[in-house]
Amino acid sequence: MLPHGDDEEKWLAEGIAGIQHNAFYMHRALDSNDLKDALRYSVQMLSELRTSLLSPHKYYELYMRAFDELRKMEMFFREETARGTISVIELYELVQHAGNILPRLYLLCTVGSVYIKSKEAPAKDVLKDLVEMCRGIQHPVRGLFLRSYLCQISRDKLPDIGSEYEGDADTVNHAIEFVIQNFTEMNKLWVRMHHQGPTREKDKREKERSQLRDLVGKNLHVLSQIEGVDLDIYKETVLPRVLEQVVNCKDELAQHYLMDCIIQVFPDEYHLQTLETLLGAFPQLQPTVDIKTVLSQLMDRLSNYAASSIEVLPEFLQVEAFSKLSNAIGKVVIEAQVDMPVVGAITLYVSLLTFTLRVHPDRLDYVDQVLGACVKKLSGRAKLEDSRATKQIVALLSAPLEKYNDIGTALKLPNYPRVMDHLDNGTNKVMAVVIIQSIMKNTTCISTADKVEALFELIKGLIRDMDETQDDEIDEEDFKEEQNSVARLIHMLHNDDPEEMLKILCTVRKHIILGGPKRLPFTVPPLVFSALKLVRHIQGQDGDVIGEEISATPKKIFQILHQTIEALLSVPSPELALRLYLQCAEAANDCDLEPVAYEFFTQAFILYEEEVADSKAQVTAIHLIIGTLQRMNVFGVENRDTLTHKATGYSAKLLKKPDQCRAVYACSHLFWVDEQDGIKDGERVLLCLKRALRIANAAQQMANVTRGSSGPVVLFIEILNKYLYFFEKGNPQVTSSVLQGLIELIKTEMQTDGSSDPSADAFFASTLRYIQFQKQKGGAMGEKYDPIKI
Amino acid sequence: MVLVLAIGDLHIPHRAPDLPAKFKQMLVPGKIQHILCVGNLCIEDVHDYLKSLCPDLHFARGEYDEDARYPERKTHDWSIQAWALPWPSVPWSDLDSLAMFQRQLDVDILVTGHTSQFKAYKHEGGVVINPGSATGAHSSITYDANPRFVLLDIDDLRVWVYIYELIDGQVKVDKIATTLPAH
Numbered sequence: 001m002l003p004h005g006d007d008e009e010k011w012l013a014e015g016i017a018g019i020q021h022n023a024f025y026m027h028r029a030l031d032s033n034d035l036k037d038a039l040r041y042s043v044q045m046l047s048e049l050r051t052s053l054l055s056p057h058k059y060y061e062l063y064m065r066a067f068d069e070l071r072k073m074e075m076f077f078r079e080e081t082a083r084g085t086i087s088v089i090e091l092y093e094l095v096q097h098a099g100n101i102l103p104r105l106y107l108l109c110t111v112g113s114v115y116i117k118s119k120e121a122p123a124k125d126v127l128k129d130l131v132e133m134c135r136g137i138q139h140p141v142r143g144l145f146l147r148s149y150l151c152q153i154s155r156d157k158l159p160d161i162g163s164e165y166e167g168d169a170d171t172v173n174h175a176i177e178f179v180i181q182n183f184t185e186m187n188k189l190w191v192r193m194h195h196q197g198p199t200r201e202k203d204k205r206e207k208e209r210s211q212l213r214d215l216v217g218k219n220l221h222v223l224s225q226i227e228g229v230d231l232d233i234y235k236e237t238v239l240p241r242v243l244e245q246v247v248n249c250k251d252e253l254a255q256h257y258l259m260d261c262i263i264q265v266f267p268d269e270y271h272l273q274t275l276e277t278l279l280g281a282f283p284q285l286q287p288t289v290d291i292k293t294v295l296s297q298l299m300d301r302l303s304n305y306a307a308s309s310i311e312v313l314p315e316f317l318q319v320e321a322f323s324k325l326s327n328a329i330g331k332v333v334i335e336a337q338v339d340m341p342v343v344g345a346i347t348l349y350v351s352l353l354t355f356t357l358r359v360h361p362d363r364l365d366y367v368d369q370v371l372g373a374c375v376k377k378l379s380g381r382a383k384l385e386d387s388r389a390t391k392q393i394v395a396l397l398s399a400p401l402e403k404y405n406d407i408g409t410a411l412k413l414p415n416y417p418r419v420m421d422h423l424d425n426g427t428n429k430v431m432a433v434v435i436i437q438s439i440m441k442n443t444t445c446i447s448t449a450d451k452v453e454a455l456f457e458l459i460k461g462l463i464r465d466m467d468e469t470q471d472d473e474i475d476e477e478d479f480k481e482e483q484n485s486v487a488r489l490i491h492m493l494h495n496d497d498p499e500e501m502l503k504i505l506c507t508v509r510k511h512i513i514l515g516g517p518k519r520l521p522f523t524v525p526p527l528v529f530s531a532l533k534l535v536r537h538i539q540g541q542d543g544d545v546i547g548e549e550i551s552a553t554p555k556k557i558f559q560i561l562h563q564t565i566e567a568l569l570s571v572p573s574p575e576l577a578l579r580l581y582l583q584c585a586e587a588a589n590d591c592d593l594e595p596v597a598y599e600f601f602t603q604a605f606i607l608y609e610e611e612v613a614d615s616k617a618q619v620t621a622i623h624l625i626i627g628t629l630q631r632m633n634v635f636g637v638e639n640r641d642t643l644t645h646k647a648t649g650y651s652a653k654l655l656k657k658p659d660q661c662r663a664v665y666a667c668s669h670l671f672w673v674d675e676q677d678g679i680k681d682g683e684r685v686l687l688c689l690k691r692a693l694r695i696a697n698a699a700q701q702m703a704n705v706t707r708g709s710s711g712p713v714v715l716f717i718e719i720l721n722k723y724l725y726f727f728e729k730g731n732p733q734v735t736s737s738v739l740q741g742l743i744e745l746i747k748t749e750m751q752t753d754g755s756s757d758p759s760a761d762a763f764f765a766s767t768l769r770y771i772q773f774q775k776q777k778g779g780a781m782g783e784k785y786d787p788i789k790i
Numbered sequence: 791m792v793l794v795l796a797i798g799d800l801h802i803p804h805r806a807p808d809l810p811a812k813f814k815q816m817l818v819p820g821k822i823q824h825i826l827c828v829g830n831l832c833i834e835d836v837h838d839y840l841k842s843l844c845p846d847l848h849f850a851r852g853e854y855d856e857d858a859r860y861p862e863r864k865t866h867d868w869s870i871q872a873w874a875l876p877w878p879s880v881p882w883s884d885l886d887s888l889a890m891f892q893r894q895l896d897v898d899i900l901v902t903g904h905t906s907q908f909k910a911y912k913h914e915g916g917v918v919i920n921p922g923s924a925t926g927a928h929s930s931i932t933y934d935a936n937p938r939f940v941l942l943d944i945d946d947l948r949v950w951v952y953i954y955e956l957i958d959g960q961v962k963v964d965k966i967a968t969t970l971p972a973h
Contacts, residue, residue, distance in 0.1 A: 440808070480833075480834075484803050484833055484835065487803035487804070488802070488808065489807075491805075491807040525805075525854075526803055529801075529928050532928060532930075579854065586930035590930075620853060624853060626880055627881070627882050630881050630882075631881070631882070631931075669881050674884065714894075717894075718890070718894065721890040721893065721894070722890070725887060763893060763894045763896065766893040767893055770893060
């Protein structure tokens with residue numbers, strides 16, 4: 001029957017008062033050397049411990065008070081027996097006359113301690129007597145505390161090797177026997193608590209039981225401290241006896257705690273050498289015991305042991321630690337505890353994997369074996385949805401990545417992708433990102449098409465939609481991050497051999513092309529640029545490679561590029577595609593492939609005509625086209641003419657007049673390339689500039705009519721600067737009189753202008769300054785500029 | 791003393807996976823007062839990273855930048871005016887053509903991008919800088935660009951231009967000093 005909170009406090013207070021009261025008189029008797037009285041009061045004092053009213057927690061407080069008093073009693077006993085007032089044997093007899101058994105036994109133990117110290121009898125005999133006498137108390141709480149007292153006072157008096165109480169040849173066995181017996185009895189009492197009392201209070205009872213566990217565990221601690229217990233004795237005697245008790249008690253709480261205790265208390269090398277015995281106990285435990293935690297503890301300890309020094313590693317191999325652990329887990333997971341939730345099994349495998357990576361990092365077959373066992377456990381079930389379990393699997397899969405810092409190793413494990421297959425889509429993607437991050441962090445370069453294939457299979461959750469049903473809950477930001485990491489990954493795939501590199505690019509293309517319109521804008525550009533890099537690389541190698549079987553030619557790569565960029569039209573991403581076509585055109589230009597370059601320009605123009613509708617986008621696009629076209633030197637006259645004609649035509653058709661003007665004067669550069677063999681068609685340049693002027697004029701007039709203000713004077717100044725550019729480059733059509741005329745025109749415009757534009761003024765001023773500067777230069781340039789008056 | 795970082799043409803993730811590790815080690819937050827970025831980052835991630843180095847980030851948009859909110863030119867007024875221009879007029883590598891912009895903008899320091907071709911020179915009393923590509927990204931205009939960025943140390947009218955270049959795994963620093971004309 002378990003007591004109530006407030007009442008308990010009252011009873012405890014009463015008990016403590018009782019102890020203090022009797023202790024006072026006991027001390028008075030001790031001071032007057034009145035043994036009989038002292039004993040009488042001590043018995044009364046100890047009777048307080050006979051209570052059944054207190055919970056273990058409160059009983060402990062009471063016990064500690066009594067304990068303190070008993071220490072003083074012991075000191076008195078020692079002095080008395082030393083003095084010779086009474087022999088220790090007589091004392092031993094005397095205290096047994098106490099009326100009630102509990103005080104009697106406490107006193108007996110106390111005297112026993114003095115007895116052993118006096119060495120008038122072998123320690124083993126006294127201890128044996130005491131441990132058996134304590135059987136008299138079968139009440140769990142009282143019995144546990146009594147035996148705990150016995151344990152406490154006997155710890156330093158065991159007949160251990162090298163101790164002053166050492167006995168004959170068998171001495172260590174006697175010490176062990178004593179401790180184990182005490183342990184066994186304490187465990188029995190402890191387990192009995194579980195069955196006492198009404199079922200409805202079971203949980204409360206278990207909680208209180210839990211508070212007492214260290215009392216039982218202390219015995220194991222004592223065992224571990226016995227010097228005489230070496231590996232052999234541990235193996236032959238100690239461990240089997242302890243395990244026997246653990247298994248036979250059939251109590252969940254006790255089994256869990258004690259297995260854990262054994263593992264904590266005894267040294268790791270002992271565990272290693274007794275691995276089979278230890279592991280053999282696990283399947284025999286109650287099915288509800290949380291084995292995975294204990295096993296994980298064991299494996300973690302062994303892992304740390306392995307990490308502590310290299311010399312220890314051969315031991316692991318010698319005892320075949322890995323196979324034993326692996327088998328034990330298999331037995332537990334598959335046979336003994338079939339109902340263990342998946343998360344438990346996976347946690348075990350995570351611990352085993354950590355162990356394997358620490359102890360046998362070079363044994364990839366072991367690592368694969370662990371993953372394989374995991375796959376087996378997961379197969380036959382639906383995809384995992386328990387978030388704790390999936391977290392554990394991510395930990396499982398991340399461990400080899402962190403250990404080896406090289407995705408190549410993980411790719412060699414056949415069971416690795418199989419584990420990933422059992423993840424739900426969300427976690428699969430999380431794992432894929434972990435893999436990519438590992439690659440990026442270690443700047444690993446993946447260098448064969450086969451590895452790339454394996455890698456992209458692993459991360460397929462990111463590359464394409466896995467189910468038919470679109471995942472509507474994808475967060476925009478997350479999706480972007482995922483795809484950007486795939487994009488970055490593409491740059492980590494590289495091989496210096498062009499043939500292999502081409503294979504890699506084709507493999508990547510094969511995968512990303514299935515990504516769908518949402519993914520292509522992210523994944524296509526890096527692939528395109530990677531391919532362009534390859535083209536440049538091949539160009540650089542030109543002449544060194546001889547052979548007919550080469551498939552890695554720029555032409556072939558451009559074909560692939562063409563098809564790849566085309567895919568962007570399904571997104572649709574016309575502006576991106578346009579830019580990429582222009583990049584390819586430049587690359588084709590550098591390879592001297594005129595038809596290919598022309599084709600790319602054609603595609604760019606088609607996109608411009610049909611898909612780029614936004615006027616701002618058109619301005620950017622046309623400038624890009626003009627800029628790229630200006631750099632082309634591979635085109636023959638006809639092709640070049642067609643393209644420039646198109647470019648100028650579109651420039652003039654832009655929506656806003658200032659945009660038209662600027663695009664048209666930009667086109668002037670299409671007819672003048674400032675290189676040795678460059679085209680230098682002065683007339684067409686002038687035509688462009690004049691057209692630009694006309695447009696600028698029109699813009700002025702329009703502004704007058706519609707807004708009543710002046711138009712963009714700055715356009716004229718920009719055009720003037722262009723004239724200056726060509727003037728300096730030596731275009732014969734641009735003469736100093738032409739320039740003079742234009743300068744006068746601008747001056748007039750700016751004077752008649754009602755509102756002035758300060759930036760235009762500044763621009764004009766700096767232009768004039770420049771002309772002055774050039775005039776003052778002297779030499780050929782000065783001569784050129786001389787006729788111009790400002 | 792004002793430190794300005796001029797950086798651009800990173801092309802992450804289209805053409806490069808990330809800034810070189812050595813650069814990342816050097817660029818620590820808190821040391822730089824302003825950043826002038828001449829575009830082509832290309833993604834928000836990189837923009838956030840630059841912002842973490844220095845909150846005063848001026849960003850001019852290049853043709854591959856995904857965020858259309860940003861302008862194509864950016865100006866600031868400190869003691870010295872500078873403009874970031876992501877892609878100057880045609881022809882792209884032509885210095886004289888670029889000079890027109892300088893005159894139009896009437897600035898002392900002109901920072902441009904797009905070509906990934908490093909340039910730093912004095913022109914008509916001002917300075918023109920193209921900080922190249924910070925990741926050494928592939929460019930149709932420049933072959934074999936080494937990763938590069940530029941740090942400007944502006945002290946009233948004196949400007950020191952520090953050029954950081956990653957050559958074969960080592961960071962080399964070069965310096966140009968100039969004095970701007972007073973206005």
